Amino acid sequence: MAERQTIDARGAFCPGPLMELIAALKLASVGDEVDILSSDKGSATDIPAWCAKVGHQVVETGERDGYWSVVVRKAK
Amino acid sequence: MKIEGKRPAKSRDRAISGESMSPKPLYIMLCSAEHEKIQLAAMIASVAAVSDRPVEVFVTMNALLPFERGKSPAERYHGGHFHDLFMTKNVPDAIDLFGQGKMLGEMKMWACSLVLDLQHWECDTHLTEDLFDGPMGLAKFLADAESGELITI
Numbered sequence: 001m002a003e004r005q006t007i008d009a010r011g012a013f014c015p016g017p018l019m020e021l022i023a024a025l026k027l028a029s030v031g032d033e034v035d036i037l038s039s040d041k042g043s044a045t046d047i048p049a050w051c052a053k054v055g056h057q058v059v060e061t062g063e064r065d066g067y068w069s070v071v072v073r074k075a076k
Numbered sequence: 077m078k079i080e081g082k083r084p085a086k087s088r089d090r091a092i093s094g095e096s097m098s099p100k101p102l103y104i105m106l107c108s109a110e111h112e113k114i115q116l117a118a119m120i121a122s123v124a125a126v127s128d129r130p131v132e133v134f135v136t137m138n139a140l141l142p143f144e145r146g147k148s149p150a151e152r153y154h155g156g157h158f159h160d161l162f163m164t165k166n167v168p169d170a171i172d173l174f175g176q177g178k179m180l181g182e183m184k185m186w187a188c189s190l191v192l193d194l195q196h197w198e199c200d201t202h203l204t205e206d207l208f209d210g211p212m213g214l215a216k217f218l219a220d221a222e223s224g225e226l227i228t229i
Contacts, residue, residue, distance in 0.1 A: 011166050012166050012168070013123065013165060013166055013167045013168070014119070015119055015123050015168065015173070016166070016167075016168045017198050018126075019122065019126070019168065019173070019176050019180070023176070023180065026180060048125060050123075051125075052135065053127050053128065054126075054127060054128050067177050
């Protein structure tokens, strides 16, 4: 059964949140989701661009109270 | 976070042979010891490597000095407008970024053999652990770089 985990990378600067997401996806199973929380402005565009490049799926992206949440499903 | 495993270095060979649509390898020549430039090289190398692009980094001239084994970040990094902010904010350490690029992607790092000779250094004993794949001469790096894109920092 697919699982969702949250990685709180708020406070980390570029490319910290992306690297934390990638490390988490490396350990996850196909179908699992990672919700990465980031206060780095670039993450809102960098993470979807990276997912499109390597073939993972962005489930949702949203701005919260001063940070962004990007949920990524491991697709391969 | 410890990550086990590493992808085999195959896509660079495929790119060179033209067997697939693999992206061109990225070759980075790092020749500045300025903190900003090392940071930029580490960001480019690590992000490209984790984006399925093979990367090779050639570290030469005084850029190799910050990679001396045993140095603290304060001893390692100097220079550039953003140096103080890098050191005080939660900006990823450049050495850690290079390491993550190697661990999570397809990336190699080479130490300039001229600088090693001049410094009387060996990769295995004088440079940061588990980062460099060995010494390399400039001619070999330039020959390899003909198969991809070369940027110099």
